[in-house]
Amino acid sequence: MRRIKAINQKAARIEQYVEGERATAAQAAAEVGHEPDVELDVVGLESSAPDGPRIPFGCTLMFSPGWETDSGGGTAGLCQPVERDLFDCHLGCFWPAQVPDQLNNAGDWTSKCAAAQKDWRKLDLVFP
Amino acid sequence: MSTRFAAREYHAVEAEGLRFLYLVPSAAVFCADAAASAVLDRLQVGPDTLDGLEGALAGRFAATDVRAALSDLMEVRAVGPEGAGPEPMPVEAPPEGIPLKTMVLNVTSKCNLGCTYCYEYGDDRVVEAGTMPRFMDEATARQSVDFMLGEAGVGERCHLTFFGGETLLNFKLLQSTLTYAKDRAAEEGKRVDFSLTTNGTLLKPEIIEWLAASDVGVTISIDGPREVQDKLRVFNNGKGSYDEVVPKVRELLKRHTSRPVGARVTLTKANLDIIGTFRHLTEDIGFFEVGFAPVTTAEGRDYAIEGDAYWHMLAQFEELAWEWLEHAVQGRHHGFSNVGETIEEIHKGFSKSHPCGAGVGMMGVSTDGNLGLCHRFAGSEEHRFGNVTDGVDREKQVKFMEEHHVAYKPDCHSCWARPLCAGGCYHEAHTRYGTTNAPNLHYCDWIRSWTDTCLRVYAALAVRNPDYLKHFEH
Numbered sequence: 001m002r003r004i005k006a007i008n009q010k011a012a013r014i015e016q017y018v019e020g021e022r023a024t025a026a027q028a029a030a031e032v033g034h035e036p037d038v039e040l041d042v043v044g045l046e047s048s049a050p051d052g053p054r055i056p057f058g059c060t061l062m063f064s065p066g067w068e069t070d071s072g073g074g075t076a077g078l079c080q081p082v083e084r085d086l087f088d089c090h091l092g093c094f095w096p097a098q099v100p101d102q103l104n105n106a107g108d109w110t111s112k113c114a115a116a117q118k119d120w121r122k123l124d125l126v127f128p
Numbered sequence: 129m130s131t132r133f134a135a136r137e138y139h140a141v142e143a144e145g146l147r148f149l150y151l152v153p154s155a156a157v158f159c160a161d162a163a164a165s166a167v168l169d170r171l172q173v174g175p176d177t178l179d180g181l182e183g184a185l186a187g188r189f190a191a192t193d194v195r196a197a198l199s200d201l202m203e204v205r206a207v208g209p210e211g212a213g214p215e216p217m218p219v220e221a222p223p224e225g226i227p228l229k230t231m232v233l234n235v236t237s238k239c240n241l242g243c244t245y246c247y248e249y250g251d252d253r254v255v256e257a258g259t260m261p262r263f264m265d266e267a268t269a270r271q272s273v274d275f276m277l278g279e280a281g282v283g284e285r286c287h288l289t290f291f292g293g294e295t296l297l298n299f300k301l302l303q304s305t306l307t308y309a310k311d312r313a314a315e316e317g318k319r320v321d322f323s324l325t326t327n328g329t330l331l332k333p334e335i336i337e338w339l340a341a342s343d344v345g346v347t348i349s350i351d352g353p354r355e356v357q358d359k360l361r362v363f364n365n366g367k368g369s370y371d372e373v374v375p376k377v378r379e380l381l382k383r384h385t386s387r388p389v390g391a392r393v394t395l396t397k398a399n400l401d402i403i404g405t406f407r408h409l410t411e412d413i414g415f416f417e418v419g420f421a422p423v424t425t426a427e428g429r430d431y432a433i434e435g436d437a438y439w440h441m442l443a444q445f446e447e448l449a450w451e452w453l454e455h456a457v458q459g460r461h462h463g464f465s466n467v468g469e470t471i472e473e474i475h476k477g478f479s480k481s482h483p484c485g486a487g488v489g490m491m492g493v494s495t496d497g498n499l500g501l502c503h504r505f506a507g508s509e510e511h512r513f514g515n516v517t518d519g520v521d522r523e524k525q526v527k528f529m530e531e532h533h534v535a536y537k538p539d540c541h542s543c544w545a546r547p548l549c550a551g552g553c554y555h556e557a558h559t560r561y562g563t564t565n566a567p568n569l570h571y572c573d574w575i576r577s578w579t580d581t582c583l584r585v586y587a588a589l590a591v592r593n594p595d596y597l598k599h600f601e602h
Contacts, residue, residue, distance in 0.1 A: 003164040003197040004204065007148065007590045010477020011156035018203040114538045115219055
């Protein structure tokens with residue numbers, strides 16, 4: 001790296017990793033004939049562009065059964081509480097679900113919810 | 129629309145005229161050049177596009193430099209696309225089979241001193257000392273050694289620390305346990321490293337001889353010059369212990385030279401002349417190193433360090449830290465051990481999921497052979513993780529580790545010092561808030577300030593004498 005220099009051991013490991021990634025990217029770029037770009041590539045529905053399997057965001061492939069209804073048409077039998085699903089929509093999903101507006105009205109809605117599977121009870125209703 | 133970039137979590141310090149970045153949560157330390165610093169300064173004002181950055185810095189840096197700086201900062205995640213949010217914090221219990229590297233054996237629950245601030249017998253005690261056997265017996269000690277060797281994993285070394293009460297009240301057990309542990313370790317192709325903490329009152333020639341000959345690391349709990357020691361570290365009849373302890377420590381220092389002997393000072397409101405204490409213990413008495421720890425206390429105890437006193441303490445820590453740096457630059461040892469420990473963690477880039485290894489790589493054993501989270505909890509039913517005969521209660525251990533992950537401390541999530549602190553000492557939290565789960569919010573400012581000092585010292589050392597950092601690479 002040209003503009004920042006690794007000082008501690010952790011930084012040296014990160015630098016080594018980054019250099020490796022860059023070499024791979026440069027090689028790939030050479031093959032397709034253009035330079036790697038600092039601007040982000042389009043990676044829709046992905047958390048990153050890893051070498052491994054590409055996993056879409058959201059509830060489609062994760063164990064996070066929909067927030068629709070249970071087999072009886074109600075919500076009582078959902079295997080996760082509705083707040084948990086709501087939180088998933090809010091946090092990781094592209095789907096425009098109706099979740100609290102954290103930018104304007106409910107800035108601290110999730111501040112006590114560090115991890116949904118444990119803290120979902122701390123997600124409260126939001127009254128406009 | 130082109131991507132807008134924003135600064136992510138980091139803490140910047142200046143040293144030797146350069147800018148250093150402590151990245152969170154990776155705990156990597158990078159030195160940024162002028163272009164990278166300018167990009168970060170600009171992004172502190174608000175998110176911007178590449179074009180915007182190039183335009184804003186056009187008079188000072190070529191577009192290619194800005195681009196390269198942004199690229200580097202992106203790669204190490206000091207900068208990210210706007211709205212990228214914090215790095216996800218995976219909650220993973222420590223993998224099974226983490227070896228037990230340090231076991232602290234509470235060989236007695238009795239003490240011949242009566243220090244008011246004591247966490248074991250004072251107002252903030254976790255366990256009623258009277259409910260415990262006063263002395264660990266031979267069989268329990270042997271089982272503890274067997275347990276430790278069984279849990280020590282494939283590594284060759286493990287560490288056994290004798291603790292109390294006053295450790296030397298059970299000197300006979302120390303002798304037999306050390307011999308037994310050495311023999312058993314040899315059978316298993318392992319090496320046990322021994323150490324103990326004592327108040328020094330019971331040191332006598334034959335004990336000193338044994339400590340030296342057996343290569344036992346010794347830490348002396350001592351609070352400082354005569355007037356301090358005699359006020360705080362007193363016998364049960366109120367008599368001060370300075371004259372009992374210091375001549376014996378001098379004898380120990382004379383004879384025991386194979387391993388450095390350290391002093392461990394408890395700081396209270398009544399003894400905050402840290403520099404004076406440091407000089408006395410290192411220069412007048414001859415300790416190799418001195419570590420200071422503020423007393424663990426519930427709020428409002430009359431010995432508690434509170435308010436301005438904390439900053440007074442910190443200012444002196446800082447002064448000693450800069451002194452430490454000047455020594456390190458010249459390749460010399462300086463005995464202020466608090467700074468050395470933090471510098472090592474910074475250099476290695478520790479990013480902790482838990483504040484310490486208690487309950488996993490380190491455990492305490494009570495006099496009756498129960499396994500405690502650490503020595504400070506040994507004997508507490510609530511913090512018991514099994515016993516040395518039946519082994520570790522894995523279910524309880526895993527549950528504890530999951531519940532105490534820093535991911536479950538939302539208060540810590542906006543703090544740049546969390547890779548090193550992770551909420552702080554379980555025992556401190558238990559004493560202050562009644563639960564090991566709580567982050568130690570009463571000393572956040574102090575931890576951040578001290579970590580900032582250590583980062584500046586570290587960065588200065590990395591510029592002025594980087595070779596010295598090899599000391600921390602073992």
